[in-house]
Amino acid sequence: SAFNNNVAVAFSLLSRGGRKRKPGLKGRMYTELLRRVCRDGGVAEPVSAPLIKKLHCQDHEAVPFDLFRHAVLTCFVFADFMRKSRSLFEAVSPSDGILCRAVLGSLRDALETTGCSDPARYLEASAKLTPGRLAQAMDRAQTLASGTPSTLMGQEEFIEEASALFISRVKLVS
Numbered sequence: 001s002a003f004n005n006n007v008a009v010a011f012s013l014l015s016r017g018g019r020k021r022k023p024g025l026k027g028r029m030y031t032e033l034l035r036r037v038c039r040d041g042g043v044a045e046p047v048s049a050p051l052i053k054k055l056h057c058q059d060h061e062a063v064p065f066d067l068f069r070h071a072v073l074t075c076f077v078f079a080d081f082m083r084k085s086r087s088l089f090e091a092v093s094p095s096d097g098i099l100c101r102a103v104l105g106s107l108r109d110a111l112e113t114t115g116c117s118d119p120a121r122y123l124e125a126s127a128k129l130t131p132g133r134l135a136q137a138m139d140r141a142q143t144l145a146s147g148t149p150s151t152l153m154g155q156e157e158f159i160e161e162a163s164a165l166f167i168s169r170v171k172l173v174s
Helices: 001-015 029-041 045-055 065-092 096-112 120-127 131-144 155-167
Strands: none
Touching: 001 029, 001 065, 029 045, 029 065, 045 065, 045 155, 065 096, 065 155, 096 131, 096 155
16 A cells, blocks of 8 residues: 555665664654654644653664554554544534533444454444434433533543543554
8 A cells, every 4th residue: 555655665764874873763763753743643742642652662772664654553543533533522512521421432432343453344433433323422422411410521631531542442563
């Protein structure tokens, strides 16, 4: 795929030695690249920091290609997930915590669906985030919580919880 080719070229370029550098990608440059991918993807540093911490290597460590590919892909998917999460929050805001929790539950269900390598699972996951499915989840949550006092949920809290859902499912490559 184009992504795999681009990742291979990037790894090759970043791994080149120079006058003062030995060949090989080191943890410091790798970690900075991951930060940049998240930042350029619109993810604020405080939101991406736990993911970067989970994926980082020590400054002096050599980074193998499989780890590089996995981490770069994870950061791109994370940035996309966070954009979708922000859009979902904006669609229901200003909103009470009950509706926001229903949307977070739908995000969690979608993430749990993608737990294997079968590409059809990604289609199943995206089907869980259709407007109709989200409306059903929010309606069900409101019905179950009728008569219960509700509080508003801010965007920062929503984004923090959405990012924690994603990061908790990130698997490390060994």
